[in-house]
Amino acid sequence: MSSSDETNVIIEDHKERNDKKSLRKQKRAHHRLLRDMNIKCSDRPTQHLMICNGGLVTGIKRETLQCVLDALISKYVLIMPTGKSYCFITCNSKEDATCVYNYIHGRIKLPGQNGPLYVCYTEIVPSIDNVMSNSTFPPGLTLIENFVTKEQEETLLTTLNWENECGIPPHIDTHSVFEDTILSLSLGSACIMNFKKEDRNINVLLPARSLLIMTGEARYAWTHGICPRHSDVIETENGTTMQERGIRVSFTFRKVRRGGCCCNFKEYCDTRFDTATFVDAKTASGLEDSYVHKVYEEISNHFSETRRKQWPNVTKFLGSLEEGTLLLDMGCDRSSGLADICRKRSFEVLQCDCLYLPYRNNSVDAVISIAVIHHLSTRERRRRAISEMVRVLRPTGKCLIYVWAKEQRKDSTDSFYLKYGKKSKDETEKIDRSEISHERISECCLTLPVHENRTNFVHSDMLVPWKKKGGERFLRYYHVFQEDELAKLCMEVSAVMIKEVYYDQGNWCVILEKCMKIA
Numbered sequence: 001m002s003s004s005d006e007t008n009v010i011i012e013d014h015k016e017r018n019d020k021k022s023l024r025k026q027k028r029a030h031h032r033l034l035r036d037m038n039i040k041c042s043d044r045p046t047q048h049l050m051i052c053n054g055g056l057v058t059g060i061k062r063e064t065l066q067c068v069l070d071a072l073i074s075k076y077v078l079i080m081p082t083g084k085s086y087c088f089i090t091c092n093s094k095e096d097a098t099c100v101y102n103y104i105h106g107r108i109k110l111p112g113q114n115g116p117l118y119v120c121y122t123e124i125v126p127s128i129d130n131v132m133s134n135s136t137f138p139p140g141l142t143l144i145e146n147f148v149t150k151e152q153e154e155t156l157l158t159t160l161n162w163e164n165e166c167g168i169p170p171h172i173d174t175h176s177v178f179e180d181t182i183l184s185l186s187l188g189s190a191c192i193m194n195f196k197k198e199d200r201n202i203n204v205l206l207p208a209r210s211l212l213i214m215t216g217e218a219r220y221a222w223t224h225g226i227c228p229r230h231s232d233v234i235e236t237e238n239g240t241t242m243q244e245r246g247i248r249v250s251f252t253f254r255k256v257r258r259g260g261c262c263c264n265f266k267e268y269c270d271t272r273f274d275t276a277t278f279v280d281a282k283t284a285s286g287l288e289d290s291y292v293h294k295v296y297e298e299i300s301n302h303f304s305e306t307r308r309k310q311w312p313n314v315t316k317f318l319g320s321l322e323e324g325t326l327l328l329d330m331g332c333d334r335s336s337g338l339a340d341i342c343r344k345r346s347f348e349v350l351q352c353d354c355l356y357l358p359y360r361n362n363s364v365d366a367v368i369s370i371a372v373i374h375h376l377s378t379r380e381r382r383r384r385a386i387s388e389m390v391r392v393l394r395p396t397g398k399c400l401i402y403v404w405a406k407e408q409r410k411d412s413t414d415s416f417y418l419k420y421g422k423k424s425k426d427e428t429e430k431i432d433r434s435e436i437s438h439e440r441i442s443e444c445c446l447t448l449p450v451h452e453n454r455t456n457f458v459h460s461d462m463l464v465p466w467k468k469k470g471g472e473r474f475l476r477y478y479h480v481f482q483e484d485e486l487a488k489l490c491m492e493v494s495a496v497m498i499k500e501v502y503y504d505q506g507n508w509c510v511i512l513e514k515c516m517k518i519a
């Protein structure tokens with residue numbers, strides 16, 4: 001037994017080079033190589049060698065093999081394919097290869113290996129390009145090396161009490177919860193982070209003290225993960241090698257998102273644009289101010305011109321009321337433009353907030369609210385509007401509510417809203433088919449999808465374009481109701497019974513009756 005001092009490579013002379021076992025190993029390696037790489041072994045010496053049972057997968061380090069080879073020959077190329085239990089040496093001459101073969105084959109055992117190494121001559125070796133793993137980064141990924149100094153790293157590490165490394169399963173950080181850029185600072189040991197998208201697989205070595213910046217496609221569409229293992233195969237200037245992993249500590253920085261995600265990677269995106277998840281009371285009234293009231297103020301005349309006929313089922317409800325009924329139409333938007341139009345038609349009009357009706361309890365005989373509460377941007381505000389209507393209604397008084405339905409096609413029939421779109425395909429000025437898909441609402445830091453008019457609803461909360469005659473475009477906020485949603489909301493309001501729920505031309509409708517006073 002001999003050993004090499006400077007490398008700690010222990011060489012054991014096993015003298016097994018020509019026995020049956022070594023022939024069997026060579027034969028098996030020959031088949032594997034042919035199958036894996038379509039490369040043949042050779043019975044006669046060539047300048048290429050394959051180490052049949054030693055490679056990155058068996059845990060051999062490039063440096064260890066280099067130490068052995070450097071002592072034997074002056075020039076060679078060592079090729080260590082990733083994911084393989086064998087590797088290749090191309091020597092300058094057959095003589096050099098023979099020297100290596102005679103020295104290694106069946107004779108030496110490297111630290112950490114089970115038995116001696118077996119060697120074969122091969123006709124060729126795989127090209128380096130084929131064995132290097134893909135070295136380009138996913139689009140949007142940046143790595144800044146030496147982002148912190150060694151001293152800063154030490155300070156950070158000594159303040160922490162970490163658990164053992166356990167790897168990170170492949171994942172995409174949730175789109176709806178975090179903004180685009182994600183930063184990760186690596187401390188302690190380097191390790192490989194694996195990025196995957198469909199059949200693409202990229203290993204990125206994260207050195208200690210580096211900062212990884214994930215944006216765009218790398219952040220939204222590629223999974224990242226860290227395989228739990230004790231060593232990593234890494235690329236060095238000389239080629240691939242194996243590097244032991246110590247404990248790695250990472251700091252990940254993410255910015256919490258307000259509003260939905262508008263990435264271009266829909267198939268990976270979980271955003272459903274439900275305002276319930278991200279609109280608080282303050283945001284809600286700001287949103288309604290800009291995207292309901294201000295818009296109706298601008299479009300009131302044009303809007304009124306487009307409303308010519310009473311809806312038949314609303315007429316029917318009104319017809320069912322006794323003569324002399326005091327009716328509250330919690331009706332048009334509170335914009336002064338619409339209020340003036342109603343005034344001109346001799347209605348008694350009052351501008352107020354439908355969440356705080358300026359009427360006494362039990363003071364009106366009937367209430368209608370047609371296409372109003374879908375402009376309220378939280379569930380709580382919609383519930384409150386209903387409860388206000390019920391409050392001012394006298395016992396046994398009736399209330400009719402219409403809201404826009406998410407379902408614009410029911411029982412195989414399209415609503416007028418969809419049909420109208422089909423009829424007027426050519427009248428492009430009536431239909432906004434612009435491809436704008438999202439609007440960033442800077443006042444309230446949220447983003448909402450913009451609906452394409454006369455098409456089915458994809459989201460529950462969105463902005464719907466209104467095009468004025470001159471072509472000017474406005475966006476109105478809507479929450480469209482799904483089947484049962486309106487009824488469920490009404491059930492949460494006390495002192496009221498649901499008399500009827502129905503679907504009418506793309507709207508969900510309820511008729512409520514206020515309960516008799518409980519003594």
Ligand SMILES: O=C(O)CCC(=O)C(=O)O
Pocket residue numbers: 168173184185224250251252
């Ligand atoms: O450890 C890292 O660098 C990344 C951690 C990560 O992917 C995560 O927490 O989402």
Ligand SMILES: [Fe+2]
Pocket residue numbers: 171172173224
């Ligand atoms: Fe992550």
